[in-house]
Amino acid sequence: MTEPQINHPALWQSLLPQPNAVSHKYTRGYVLIQGGYPVTGAARLAAMAAARSGAGITAIAVPAIAFPIYASQLLSIVVKPYSDDSSLQALINDNRVGALLIGPGASVSDSTRLTAFSMLKTTKPVVIDADALTVFAGKPERLRKSILAPCVLTPHDGEFKTLFNLQPANVLEQRIKQAQLAAASVGCIVLLKGSQTIIADPDGRVILNQPAPPTLATAGAGDVLAGIITSLLAQEMPALEAAAAATWIHAEAARLCGVGMIADDLPELIPTILQGLMPSE
Numbered sequence: 001m002t003e004p005q006i007n008h009p010a011l012w013q014s015l016l017p018q019p020n021a022v023s024h025k026y027t028r029g030y031v032l033i034q035g036g037y038p039v040t041g042a043a044r045l046a047a048m049a050a051a052r053s054g055a056g057i058t059a060i061a062v063p064a065i066a067f068p069i070y071a072s073q074l075l076s077i078v079v080k081p082y083s084d085d086s087s088l089q090a091l092i093n094d095n096r097v098g099a100l101l102i103g104p105g106a107s108v109s110d111s112t113r114l115t116a117f118s119m120l121k122t123t124k125p126v127v128i129d130a131d132a133l134t135v136f137a138g139k140p141e142r143l144r145k146s147i148l149a150p151c152v153l154t155p156h157d158g159e160f161k162t163l164f165n166l167q168p169a170n171v172l173e174q175r176i177k178q179a180q181l182a183a184a185s186v187g188c189i190v191l192l193k194g195s196q197t198i199i200a201d202p203d204g205r206v207i208l209n210q211p212a213p214p215t216l217a218t219a220g221a222g223d224v225l226a227g228i229i230t231s232l233l234a235q236e237m238p239a240l241e242a243a244a245a246a247t248w249i250h251a252e253a254a255r256l257c258g259v260g261m262i263a264d265d266l267p268e269l270i271p272t273i274l275q276g277l278m279p280s281e
């Protein structure tokens, strides 16, 4: 097994996307998130984080019944209602979409599993988080068969245990090995969240984030992380670097906020962190 690299901007800073004079919103990356109902906050947090991380367009596909809830609180985020499976499918298959996210607030249901399969079938980068991990409980091979393009799984310990039937260890070295084996078995990046988030590539490479602020242990912080990763993927960052950069930016935003942070604070702080990572003019 490869030794872990410590997460640091030197690993990915040169790959961070930057707009230029000929950019327009579609060339800056189009993120599509499947938004759940009745749990609607999670996808909205992810969407705000994706937009603040530089995607030119961030859209949430939502069941028609939930449209007023989403649309009443979002201005820059495009809310796209769907009435049935085929209209959701059309949103997912839109050629302009650059990366997809499913899971935050999605519900543990057959419909979430089918939507995850539809997303993977597009061969666009996909981030699979939260409920979209849980729907594959104990059956990661079902995911493996469908992963055809860059894909990032973002489990917390509970989701890792449910998906892989394996309790993540407390000892760091063992956790790293577990994440590496999981990534190799499922054939995509496994980002095992925690104080020291581990980002494992199926090719054996692994990046270890230094301890993040414990204030991140708050509802919705993981949704924000998923949004940042999806945004960087839509902006054509390679998956391992996108996951590592997102994890670093997420932790720095929490550090900047300090005590009393809630997940809603994080997207607002991303621009400051990104500004500090841009080459000086």
Ligand SMILES: NC(=O)C1=CN([C@@H]2O[C@H](COP(=O)(O)OP(=O)(O)OC[C@H]3O[C@@H](n4cnc5c(N)ncnc54)[C@H](OP(=O)(O)O)[C@@H]3O)[C@@H](O)[C@H]2O)[C@@H](O)CC1
Residues within 6 Å of the ligand: 039, 040, 041, 042, 043, 103, 104, 105, 106, 107, 130, 131, 134, 156, 157, 158, 159, 219, 220, 222, 223
């Ligand atoms: N604003 C919103 O709308 C928000 C909505 N959200 C949405 O809510 C939905 C449910 O998501 P969820 O993560 O809260 O619960 P779930 O998937 O049922 O698993 C939790 C179980 O796993 C275990 N567990 C072990 N280690 C753990 C760890 N490190 N961190 C956490 N849990 C850990 C633990 O069980 P224990 O080990 O304690 O018995 C726990 O009971 C999902 O759609 C999500 O997107 C949230 O994103 C928040 C903001």
Ligand SMILES: Nc1ncnc2c1ncn2[C@@H]1O[C@H](COP(=O)(O)OP(=O)(O)O)[C@@H](O)[C@H]1O
Residues within 6 Å of the ligand: 130, 156, 193, 194, 195, 196, 197, 211, 212, 213, 214, 215, 216, 217, 218, 219, 220, 221, 222, 223, 224, 225
């Ligand atoms: N004790 C901790 N110290 C540092 N970071 C933590 C700690 N607990 C959780 N985190 C981070 O906070 C985020 C929580 O994500 P998650 O559990 O998915 O929350 P949610 O589902 O509510 O969005 C992850 O990025 C994780 O790495």
